[in-house]
Amino acid sequence: MLALFFGNAHAATLTVLNLNDAGPGSLRGQILAAVPGDTVVFDPGVTGTIPLASTLTVAQNLTIQGPGAGNLTISGQGAVRVFDVTAGALTVSGVTVANGFFAGLGGAFSVASSLTLRNSVLSGNTASNGGAINLANGGSLTVTDSTFANNSGTSVGGGAMIISGNATVTGNTFAGNTASVNGGAINVQPGGVLTIINNTFRANSTPGLGGAMSAIGTVTVISNTFSANQASSGAAIAVSGGNATLHNNVFADQVASSTPAALSPSGDFGTSRNNVFYNNLAGGVADDHTGYGTLNYVVTVTQPLGALANNGGLTQTMLPVAGGAAICAGAAALLPGGITADQRGNPRIAGACLDAGSVQRSAAVVPASSIPTLSTWALLLLASLMAMFGIRRSRAVKH
Numbered sequence: 001m002l003a004l005f006f007g008n009a010h011a012a013t014l015t016v017l018n019l020n021d022a023g024p025g026s027l028r029g030q031i032l033a034a035v036p037g038d039t040v041v042f043d044p045g046v047t048g049t050i051p052l053a054s055t056l057t058v059a060q061n062l063t064i065q066g067p068g069a070g071n072l073t074i075s076g077q078g079a080v081r082v083f084d085v086t087a088g089a090l091t092v093s094g095v096t097v098a099n100g101f102f103a104g105l106g107g108a109f110s111v112a113s114s115l116t117l118r119n120s121v122l123s124g125n126t127a128s129n130g131g132a133i134n135l136a137n138g139g140s141l142t143v144t145d146s147t148f149a150n151n152s153g154t155s156v157g158g159g160a161m162i163i164s165g166n167a168t169v170t171g172n173t174f175a176g177n178t179a180s181v182n183g184g185a186i187n188v189q190p191g192g193v194l195t196i197i198n199n200t201f202r203a204n205s206t207p208g209l210g211g212a213m214s215a216i217g218t219v220t221v222i223s224n225t226f227s228a229n230q231a232s233s234g235a236a237i238a239v240s241g242g243n244a245t246l247h248n249n250v251f252a253d254q255v256a257s258s259t260p261a262a263l264s265p266s267g268d269f270g271t272s273r274n275n276v277f278y279n280n281l282a283g284g285v286a287d288d289h290t291g292y293g294t295l296n297y298v299v300t301v302t303q304p305l306g307a308l309a310n311n312g313g314l315t316q317t318m319l320p321v322a323g324g325a326a327i328c329a330g331a332a333a334l335l336p337g338g339i340t341a342d343q344r345g346n347p348r349i350a351g352a353c354l355d356a357g358s359v360q361r362s363a364a365v366v367p368a369s370s371i372p373t374l375s376t377w378a379l380l381l382l383a384s385l386m387a388m389f390g391i392r393r394s395r396a397v398k399h
Contacts, residue, residue, distance in 0.1 A: 011037035019050050027064075027074070031056055036088065039063040042072060049073040055080050059087040066094030069121040069147075076100035076125070082108045089114035097132075100125040105162060106134030107151070116142045119314055121149065128155035129187065130162030131177065137191055139165035145314040146172045153179040157206060157214060158187030164217075169196045171343045171358075173315040175308070179206040182238065183214035184229060192217030196224055197336065198343040198358045200317055202308050205230040209264060210238035211254065218243040222336060223348075225318050225357040226262070227305060228253040234264025235280070246272035246294060248330035250320075250357035252305050254280040261287035269293040274331045276356045278304050298356075300325035311359065313344030320361040327361055330354035 014034055017025030027050055030040045040062065047067060052075060066072045073096040076082045082100040083090070090111075097120065100107040107125035109115060111134065122132040131151035135141045141163070148160040159177030161167070163186065174185040184204035188194050194217065201212040201224065211229030213219070219239065226236040226249065235254035237244065246269055251262040260266040261282035273295045277288040291297035304324040311317045320326035332354045342348050343358040350362035 010035055011039070013039045013041055016040060016042045016046055019046060019048050021051060021053050028056060031058060031062065034060070034062055036060040036062075039065060041065045042067050047071045049075050051075050051077050052080055052082060055084050056082060057084045057086060058090045061088045063091040064093070064095070066092070066120070068094050069096045069119065072096065073098050076107070078126075081106060081110060081127075082125075083110070085109065085111045085113055085115055087113050089116070091116040091118070092120060093118040094120065096121040096123065098123050098125065100132070102127045104128055106130045106132075108132045110134045110136070111139045111141060111165075112136045114140045117144070117146055119145045121147045122151060122160070123147075123149045125151045127153060129153050130158045131160060131179075133161045135161065135163045135165040135167055135192075137164040141165065141167040141169075143167070143169045144171050147315050148172065148174045148177055148185065150176045152177065153183070153187070155180060156187065157181050157183035157208070157210075158185070159183070159204065159206075160185045162187045162189065163192040163194050164189040166193045167195070169194065169199060171198045171315065171345075173200045173202070173317070174204055174212065175202045175316070177204045179208070182206055182208040182210050184211045184231065186213040188213070188215035188217040188219055190216045194218070195220045197222050197339055198224065198341075200225045200308070200315070200343065200358050201227070201229055201236070202318070203228045203230075208232055209234050211235040211256075212237060214238045215244060216240045219245070221246045221249060222334065223248040223330060223339075223342075223356070223358055225249070225305065225359070226251045226254065227308070227318060228255070230255045232257050233260060233282075234262065236262045238264040239268050244269060244272070246275055247334040248274050248354065248356050250276045250278075250304060250326050251280055252278040252303070256280075256282045256287075258282055259287050260292055263292035263294075266290060266292040270295070273334060274329060274356060276300065276304055276326050276329050278302070278325070298325050298329055305357070311344060312346070315343065317343050317359045318357070319359055320355050320357055322361065326356040328353040329356040
């Protein structure tokens with residue numbers, strides 16, 4: 001009981017003072033000096049790239065708080081894995097983890113225990129499987145508000161992630177990730193359990209199955225946007241064994257060389273509902289008419305999504321087109337409990353309306369170029385009213 005009560009009594013905050021790979025004041029040095037429960041932060045002057053000559057190993061509960069993904073990069077220099085989480089729970093936020101490399105599983109992170117990743121960027125990482133992250137059987141992963149770009153898996157798959165444990169992925173953007181066999185962005189292995197909510201998958205690819213994701217394990221896919229992913233079949237999602245539930249998603253512009261274009265096999269999504277399909281092509285031919293076995297689906301001949309852009313929030317997103325098929329196409333009853341925000345952090349539901357995809361259009365911020373402007377006559381009238389108000393106010397002050 002005393003150990004439980006005083007277990008974190010010595011937890012401290014350790015500050016990284018330089019960009020060195022090792023030695024006093026380095027990130028590696030502070031990780032080695034930390035005790036369970038410590039937090040590692042960065043001196044305000046520490047910005048740029050930390051080049052690693054060997055992997056950073058974490059074997060205890062530890063938090064690393066970066067200064068922002070645009071300010072600090074931890075690089076494997078195309079030669080080494082960046083983080084190996086062998087035990088304990090690691091939390092990482094506000095960093096870019098780039099150019100990690102491992103000939104096996106996980107180029108940026110290999111996780112045997114627990115990883116929580118927030119507000120970060122993982123880019124240019126490579127491994128045979130799980131270019132950015134490998135989550136081992138029995139491990140846990142939580143990823144929010146992060147971007148996975150141009151990571152690659154050179155063997156089985158999972159350009160961004162290969163999942164054998166239990167993962168929850170919420171509010172992220174996956175763009176340009178590739179895999180040599182299956183799962184351009186994510187590959188879920190047997191026994192793996194993945195829940196993905198409010199994410200954007202754009203232009204991920206594989207010559208095999210599942211341009212955005214392939215799954216042999218169990219996947220729950222709710223309120224996500226899938227755009228322009230490519231594969232031989234199931235350019236958005238390919239599953240085996242029927243362990244997939246898909247609700248309130250948008251599937252637009254997927255490109256497959258053979259049917260089915262977006263979801264493969266087409267009969268394995270019978271419990272899924274309220275999905276929107278647009279211009280998904282198989283061998284150059286439109287292939288949306290069946291809804292791939294989902295219920296209460298919508299097929300549209302008009303683009304439902306805007307371009308991938310900075311629309312507010314911590315990641316790039318694709319806004320539903322005003323008046324398009326994604327507007328109010330989702331069902332609030334299918335949204336998991338506790339999900340109150342969209343990918344940008346805005347309210348997930350507007351009144352009784354839930355838009356399909358990762359972003360709620362009705363909560364969009366009006367761009368500056370769209371703000372109404374006053375005509376010349378209106379400006380003259382406004383100036384006159386302001387002048388009259390000024391005169392009356394000056395008189396009131398005199399009295």
